[in-house]
Amino acid sequence: MPARGAHRRLEPGRLVLASHNAGKLREVAALLAPHGLQVVSAGELGLPEPAETETTFLGNATIKALAAARAAGLPALxxxxxxxxxxxxxxxxxxxxxxAMLPGGGRDYAMAMAKVAALAEPHADRRAWFTCALVLAWPDGHAEGFEGEIHGRWVFPPRGTNGFGYDPMFVPEGGAQTFGEMAPAAKHADNHRARAFALLAAACLPPAG
Incomplete structure (x- = not known):
């Protein structure tokens, strides 16, 4: 699991994003660019996706970060x-x-959102939230973990074509638009990933230029 205690600072340079998700790559690369970090994805490097066998977000993020860091010989997020x-x-x-997994492979998030709505519709409680765990790992096995959440409510049918995953069915607290309806800059300014990233940046990243 991620280390506790004193944080390790990352130097400017190349960083592997341990993901094959193009939406996450765009979002994370935009967050990292001001810190002098050039992001390459695990997909671009041809790295395999390790099995996510943990029961927590931090646990699974740690598996992915360490696997990518050791395989690429570079720090990995x-x-x-x-x-x-x-x-x-x-x-x-x-x-x-x-x-969202399809029997033959690939993912269908429209199907997944419909499944969530069908199961949750009988209940009056519309509360929902997104969680993001970010783990930064080095090839020597050191890892740092940070977690952020944003709360709101689920809606159906989905609204908007921006974002990815379940974004079109989530409205953050105090808002009227779903993540799928928001302009990317508005969503990125305050979401679960931005909140986790703020903690990561303060602890481990070089100052933004």
Missing amino acids: ADDSGFSVASLGGDPGVRTADW
């Missing part, structure tokens, strides 16, 4: 994030991507 619905006991949670 992994994101494990998910969508949770209160009336479903926090599901899909760490199995967010699994709920």
